[in-house]
């Protein structure tokens with residue numbers, strides 16, 4: 001992913017700042033005077049939903065956090081680096097603007113990301129949670145926590161898939177009474193209708209990624225953590241592609257229950273390169289916010305609520321799962 005392709009910031013004449021650093025999510029943290037002024041003008045609202053992410057320390061040592069997710073810097077010239085940095089700043093500005101618009105209509109409702117394994121639910125979900133000032137949870141991790149076993153693969157092995165699915169439903173039920181969460185759900189969470197009842201308490205978003213791209217991503221990290229891919233013979237790419245094709249055929253109608261569909265092929269086509277592998281997680285996060293914005297504006301104009309807006313505050317998730 002983009003994490004291995006850090007920009008060589010120090011060599012950029014445009015930036016000229018010392019010691020740019022990244023926070024744990026891969027956001028660039030720049031000191032004052034390092035090109036963040038363009039963001040500062042947009043960042044003037046004190047009660048911004050982004051307050052936690054962008055306004056932190058603003059009086060003492062103003063800084064900005066940008067998600068840099070460009071694809072390659074192999075040629076490494078300063079001009080190219082500068083161009084890419086400009087593009088990343090523009091991307092971050094769009095992301096911020098969209099997140100503010102969406103936050104004002106979301107009314108604290110949660111976002112549930114659904115999609116096949118490897119579709120980017122975790123990667124994109126973390127970006128969304130950061131810009132919206134939401135907390136991020138991965139339902140697979142919550143199941144592991146609830147069962148007290150360190151991996152989903154081990155739960156499948158020690159118990160059964162059905163046992164895992166029961167626990168997954170329990171987790172989604174618990175989450176459904178919560179607010180201000182972005183949840184990356186397990187790839188198979190969509191197959192149980194009851195889970196939709198829980199997830200549709202928030203806005204549900206389907207990350208629809210071509211199977212070849214999924215298989216490439218999964219092959220790159222291996223199939224060890226994905227028990228449903230263990231049975232197939234062959235090299236990791238072929239193994240993943242065969243199994244993903246069957247699962248996707250079985251599940252495509254279920255994924256289509258989501259309020260919003262993010263089709264990577266369509267985003268790539270809109271960008272005129274047609275290549276989904278050139279789409280950064282930030283590109284995808286921006287598209288998610290745009291589609292949610294459209295949904296919520298339609299909600300306002302038709303007065304028909306697609307997503308319940310009167311949820312009670314739930315119990316404390318940290319306490320429930322000993323996090």
Ligand SMILES: Nc1ncnc2c1ncn2[C@@H]1O[C@H](COP(=O)(O)OP(=O)(O)OP(=O)(O)O)[C@@H](O)[C@H]1O
Pocket residue numbers: 001002115116117118119120121122123124140184185186187217218221277279280281284
């Ligand atoms: N836009 C992208 N471009 C390239 N690689 C990506 C992109 N988004 C995610 N990845 C990579 O694909 C892999 C899977 O991503 P991620 O873990 O976010 O998916 P997931 O949907 O949460 O998967 P799972 O359901 O199996 O937990 C990771 O190695 C991640 O770095």
Ligand SMILES: O=C(O)C1=C[C@@H](O)[C@@H](O)[C@H](O)C1
Pocket residue numbers: 116117140152185186187188189225226227228
């Ligand atoms: O696609 C699936 O069915 C799964 C995806 C993972 O996220 C895990 O929830 C588990 O490995 C099952």
